[in-house]
Amino acid sequence: MSNDILDLGGRVALVTGAGQGVGRQIALHLASHGSGGVAVNDYVLERAEAVAEEIREAGGKAFAVQADVSDIDSVRDMVAKTQxxxxxxxxLVNNAGNMGANPHPDIRRPFWETGPEVWNSTIGVNFYGVLNCVSAVVPGLIERKAPGRIITIISDAGRYGDSGLEIYGGAKAGAAGFMRGVARTLGRHQITANNIAIAATETPATAERMHADPARLKKIFSGYIVRRPGQPTDVANMALFLASDASSWITGQTYPVNGGFTLAL
Structure with missing residues (x-):
């Protein structure tokens, strides 16, 4: 009998955007705490396969599945294959994000100089991706009549606002609001829904840019209470907690995992 209060009790997990960075670490964490298997999703199948193999080598059960979360048919196919x-x-951990699988070349231009053709990749993965995945998974969760967990990774850009990231922040804020409604709707089915808001986090994709200018990096983190970049493990620890029964009386909340960049009551 496990004494691990974070043990998942054999629940199968689907983690989107898990081929690298934060998503990869979340998948590894869930696999190592009693998951019945982890579906590792990524837009690039090879990345998903590499993480799934890491899990299998550590003695866990994993399945790699390619899907574009902004496409509802692709998501429904992913869920069917996973099950x-x-x-x-x-x-379900909605982690896929950033600027989308194929961001428009003008994505860094001021938003008022662009239009939907530029915005849609960001909105697609960060907002519609969450809607698509939740809508595809919820019927099965309700049918099982067993406790379920839905976790969405958002950003402090959606809580605090961030210059130059207006579309991204808006999409993340929309996803957070959607999750609060989901929490109210699904609570009677023993399904919780929570968000994790992250700030500057060091991953293989961001490390080179983050450390290219040490003086600028120091200035950025002078505004953080804990003056260091976040690590994927920081986020994965909270995701594991929210996926476990240790959080069974918590729903509709947004947890900042951000080194104190912003504070919440």
Whole structure:
């Protein structure tokens, strides 16, 4: 009998955007705490396969699945394949984000100089991606009549606002608001829904840019109470907690995992 209060009790987990960075670490954390299997999603199948192999080498069960979360048909196919390979999904982690799988070349221009053709990749993955995944997973969660967990990774850009990231921040704020409504709707089914808001986090994709200018990096983190970049493990620890029964009386909340960049009551 496990004494691990974070043990997932055999729940199958689906983690989107898990081929690298924060998503990868979340997948590894869930696999190492009693998950019945982890579906590792990524837009690039090879990345997903590499993480799934890491999990299998550590003695866990994993399935790699390619999908573009901004495409509802692709998401429905992903969920069907996951459940055929691992069983019913009990934990959904909406981690896929950033500027989308194929961001427009003008994505860094001021938003008022662009239009929907530029904005849509960001809104697609960060807002519609969450809607698509939740809508595809929820019917199975309700049918099982067992506790379920939905977790969405947002950004402090959606809480605090961030110059130059207006579309991204708006999409993340929309996802957070959607999750609060989901929490109210699904609570009677023993399904919780929570957000994790992250700030500057060091991953293989951001490390080179983050450390290219040490003076600028020091200035950035002078505004943080804990003066260091976040690590994928910081986020994965909170995701594991929210996926476990240790958080069974917590829903509709947004947890900042941000080194004190912004504070919440």
């Amino acid at each position: 055929a390979a691992l069983g019913p999904i009990g934990v």
